[in-house]
Amino acid sequence: MDVIVLGGGPAGRALAGSCAEAGLETTLVDPRPDKPWTSTYGAWADELPKETPIAVRAPVTRAIGVEHHVLDREYVVLDNTRLHLLPPAVRVEVGKSTSITLGPHRSSVRLADGRTLTAALVVDATGAPPSRGRVEQTAAGVVVTKEEAKAVLDDGEALIMDWRQPPVTGVEWPTFLYAVPLGPDRVLLEETSLARRPGLPVAELRTRLASRLAGHGIAPTTVEEQVRFPVDLSRPTRLTFGAAAALVHPATGYSVATTLTLAPLVAEAVADALPKGPRAARAAAKQIVWSPAAKLVHTMRRHGLRALLAMPPEQVPEFFDLFFRLPDELRRSYLSDREDVAGATKAMAELFRHAPWRLRRTLVLAPQDR
Template identity: 50%
Template sequence: MADVVIAGGGPAGRALARACARRGLATVLIDPAPGRRWRATYGLWADELPSLPESAVACAPSSALAFGTAPHVLDRQYLVVDNAGLRTWLDGGHDVVAGTVSAVDHGGQGTSVRLEDGRVLAAGLYVDASGARPRGDRYEQTAFGAVLPAEDALRLVDEPDTAVFMDWRGTESGFLYVLPLGDGTVLVEETSLARKPGLPLELLAARLRARLKAAGLASRGREERVRIVLDVPVPRRGRTVPFGAAAGLVHPATGYSLATSVRLAEPVADSIALAWDRGPAAAASAAHGALWPSSARTVHGLRRHGLRALCGMPPELVPVFFDHFFTLPVPLQRAFTSGREDVSGTTEAMSALFRLAPWKVRKHLIGWPGLRRSR
């Protein structure tokens, strides 16, 4: 019998498996395809995960830009993750089982985890790190990308070795994301900020190919498809412990989650280990408390309201909104994008943005709860 069984072999699941194993918990990770490479391109702000080793960094672009209706230099170091290096860093100390979970049965002293092939694993604690399921009633961020030689990407971005966080120029219905990958190639990605349901990938692919054709380019390399569920609510306490995207750790307004999931693995594992002697139910409750203290629940609610405000704006105003967001002082930008438990910083950022914005944008922000809190 394993102490902890974790379903999901992505970065979130592996980070928590490593952390639990380091605390002396017998840990099993269930991965549908343990040998499969991670195909997604992960990026993060360096200050979100200072423990990330150099071996897990593929590229540290010399500058980061954003374009609303005007260019903005982002005064934060942006990193592109080396997936193989990240995986090596996160592996170790736990067992890996190839399979997919079909059913989970919680008993008084433990849990039975049934796999699709009929095998059953006995666990003290079960963690679901298998991701958030797309549903028609949830907002999604979708994107379609292509990897180009760096010299081709210069037709889209004026400066080499530059990450473009978002570029709204030339379109009001989505933005371009441009990311050097550190190997002489660049990912260019046509992105839909948020819709319910998400914008179809086929439409984004057509938009990207049209954009490339207008620049005299063609997609010749690897393509990337992205679908991120944005507005997962705070999970209820229960015997199953959700983690990563399944736990709502995706930022509702940006779609980022990697740094948050990896960073939280350590305190969540601490909480499980400290409560272990009191039984599986106590360990599950402790893990939930470590994931969702009251400050994090408040900030998550503010961010979800921010998502809804953005989605309620006419498309032509969204670039204007981001023009003003990127003129905020960096500490306020960081508070909203990365301050998961920073209630005062998040409300201050929302209030400052409201004061800066023109009335045509402001009227769509009047219902922000952050404004009510700051008065």
């Protein structure tokens, strides 16, 4: 066996499939490999590989801070059913890993049922570590009909952020409405806390969502989707992929597009380097996942996260107005290009240049990581 990938989420499946397509003998290990995904995965269309399965396209994308912004960038929702598929060459083992032992020539994975699997490389793609004490993104959403959603979303649109606060809130913390089409007659409406330590409780998000929907004349319904994951992840030293490798964007929470883009590059690097031994293959994979440029951009985005956490609630919509006024290429660089150091630097400099002094102070004096 050449590669064992632990974890059958979008990152693990993308990497396992890419490794198999690169000619590597690959096994995917997951406790419930046939379980369908219930989360909604959205992304900008231009940051995805061309072969990515798309469920719905939204040619018009809007965002609201204090002002309304129409963004010249298509947004899409991924097709979970097709994204879940694996090439026939990938061997699937049902199980949960309990330990990994690295060796100079082979590595082994111990499973909860007592079995041991061995391969030249083991990649942990089991997701983010427990988020206790970390900065979390949380959300609670409902699915309504397109007719019901008309008050907030027109046909062919995606609303990635609406920072106008609902009438009823129990905690002084800014949240936004995220609204995307899921199909011909289904729309997801989700109240989202972008980042908070600890994450804003789901009960508070439910209250806010019900209040917001009532204000738009939409009858409250049961929560159908809940989100909770850490965004202030540190880069691990072992070989990991996806959220386990801290590939979650610190300032937005997005990660799936990045993992889908990197998966074939990592697989090719491993296939090229593996004849030289597992150590060379691990080093090649890590270089793809965390190049020096990617590390530097990640550091800058972490500063953006700290600044966001330090802002008084009333400054957050104003901050996003400034961000959405940036030229398209600078927004794209900061949101999507994880190796464009010059672009990320220019985006942050432009935002600072146009910010009022009270917001500049927050941007400069944001506390360091802890």
